[in-house]
Amino acid sequence: MCASIDLRTATGHPWFGKYQLMPAAPPDTIREMLRFELRDTGWPYQPVLPAAPIALPRAAYAELFRVSAALLDLLRRTALESAPTTAGRLVAYKMPRSEDQLFVADQHVEERYADCVTRPDVVIGPDGPQFLEFNVSGALSGPIETHCRMEVWRKLYADETGRLPFSYEDPLVVRSQMFRDLIAQLGVAPRVALVGSARDQRVESTRYFDLEADHLNSHGLTARFFEPEDLHEAWDCPAHLRYPLGLRNFTIPDWVKRGIDTAPVQVALDNGCLLVGTQTSTFLSSKLTMGMLSEGRPWLSAAERALVDRYLPWTRVLTDRRTTWQGRDVDLVRFAIDHRPTLVLKAGLGMSGRQVVLGRETDPAAWEAAVVAAAEAGTSVIQEYVTPHTCRLTMLADGVDEPYDVDVAPVFGPLLFGGRPAGLFSRFFGDGRTGIVSMTRTGSCDNSVVAV
Numbered sequence: 001m002c003a004s005i006d007l008r009t010a011t012g013h014p015w016f017g018k019y020q021l022m023p024a025a026p027p028d029t030i031r032e033m034l035r036f037e038l039r040d041t042g043w044p045y046q047p048v049l050p051a052a053p054i055a056l057p058r059a060a061y062a063e064l065f066r067v068s069a070a071l072l073d074l075l076r077r078t079a080l081e082s083a084p085t086t087a088g089r090l091v092a093y094k095m096p097r098s099e100d101q102l103f104v105a106d107q108h109v110e111e112r113y114a115d116c117v118t119r120p121d122v123v124i125g126p127d128g129p130q131f132l133e134f135n136v137s138g139a140l141s142g143p144i145e146t147h148c149r150m151e152v153w154r155k156l157y158a159d160e161t162g163r164l165p166f167s168y169e170d171p172l173v174v175r176s177q178m179f180r181d182l183i184a185q186l187g188v189a190p191r192v193a194l195v196g197s198a199r200d201q202r203v204e205s206t207r208y209f210d211l212e213a214d215h216l217n218s219h220g221l222t223a224r225f226f227e228p229e230d231l232h233e234a235w236d237c238p239a240h241l242r243y244p245l246g247l248r249n250f251t252i253p254d255w256v257k258r259g260i261d262t263a264p265v266q267v268a269l270d271n272g273c274l275l276v277g278t279q280t281s282t283f284l285s286s287k288l289t290m291g292m293l294s295e296g297r298p299w300l301s302a303a304e305r306a307l308v309d310r311y312l313p314w315t316r317v318l319t320d321r322r323t324t325w326q327g328r329d330v331d332l333v334r335f336a337i338d339h340r341p342t343l344v345l346k347a348g349l350g351m352s353g354r355q356v357v358l359g360r361e362t363d364p365a366a367w368e369a370a371v372v373a374a375a376e377a378g379t380s381v382i383q384e385y386v387t388p389h390t391c392r393l394t395m396l397a398d399g400v401d402e403p404y405d406v407d408v409a410p411v412f413g414p415l416l417f418g419g420r421p422a423g424l425f426s427r428f429f430g431d432g433r434t435g436i437v438s439m440t441r442t443g444s445c446d447n448s449v450v451a452v
Helices: 027-037 058-081 086-092 107-112 143-157 171-186 207-217 228-234 252-257 263-270 281-285 287-295 302-311 332-338 364-377
Strands: 005-007 019-021 048-050 054-056 117-125 128-136 191-195 222-226 245-248 274-276 315-317 322-325 328-331 343-347 356-358 380-384 391-397 404-408 411-417 420-428 445-451
Touching: 019 054, 019 391, 027 048, 027 143, 027 391, 048 445, 054 058, 058 117, 058 128, 058 281, 058 287, 058 302, 058 411, 058 420, 058 445, 128 281, 128 287, 128 302, 128 411, 143 171, 143 207, 143 420, 143 445, 171 207, 171 245, 171 411, 171 420, 191 207, 191 228, 191 263, 207 222, 222 228, 228 263, 263 274, 281 287, 287 315, 287 380, 322 332, 328 332, 332 364, 343 364, 364 380
Parallel strands: 054 445, 191 222, 191 245, 245 274
Antiparallel strands: 005 019, 048 391, 117 128, 117 411, 315 380, 322 328, 343 356, 343 380, 391 404, 411 420, 420 445
């Protein structure tokens, strides 16, 4: 079935354009298909679901990927120049001791393959896209969720010849190409280990990992999912059965929290199984890197400086020092305290919004205490709050018979695998609220995004 694209009167920011896809099936059919595709993956139950993908003009869609790749390159350079060695960077970033592990012995390889899997978080502010942070990790959410959502939208919107009224990238297709490129670069056998844990997904099923393994196996590669307890089978075997390459689909904090031992992963790395992105990705993900880049690096060209100023909100590593704000010199701690409603406090490392404090939603005394403590620790940033703008999307709610339109403020997550666009993930509140968007903590919704 092929549903129509409506040209509508824009209610949100002009950047979103005037396209809106209409639902292509009855509400119960869409609900059933969406929930079936995401079954047994650990993805939270959502009482409110999108009735259609978010549609962007091609130029806006392409802008997110083009800028993501450019900023990622600058963040990589910023992180690597912070110190000449891994040991030096651990000190410079004041990394917790738990992060001093899972590095490979060859530092060039460690640095070269740190940014293979990336998803920034982007909102549309008054002047267009603003990149709030970069998630650089093989464990980031979005790839499987986007693939599953697009399986539904593809089936619903294709005409009788299979043509679609929009374009998109399938994350699993692009990631398989990333692995082929890595295999060619490294000169290794086409065998890919997917390393993670169903315990990390909070389900017994391994379907979350099996979806990708099945895709790789059906597209010319040999792939297998490994729990850490089984990972010795990836290298302690005859040479032709070894897995020289893989995806590191977990984070150290998540495994520490759930009592999952990381030691088998270190042993696999030491025995020649390269897992991407490498542990150096932690430096690229740190908000401190964004703060350093926002403040300016001496090697930035004029064009690169303009790109940073255009797409990164003002961000500073929070310590007791002076810095610049809109061209004037300010005391950073005093400035942060006095400008509470316009700022956000973020820990350098953090996930799911757990280490984020919105000044506008925080009592002044509590805000001041948090700012002072963060400045003493030196492992947080202060960032300008970006007011997110909206686009219109048709939604389905449990207990509501008919679809209805809501103006939502999406946080876009352009996926980049090996530098290639790999699909566009989005999260938002289904009732149009704004705030810290998290699937697990604040009950937000998700969707995939297409170009029309």
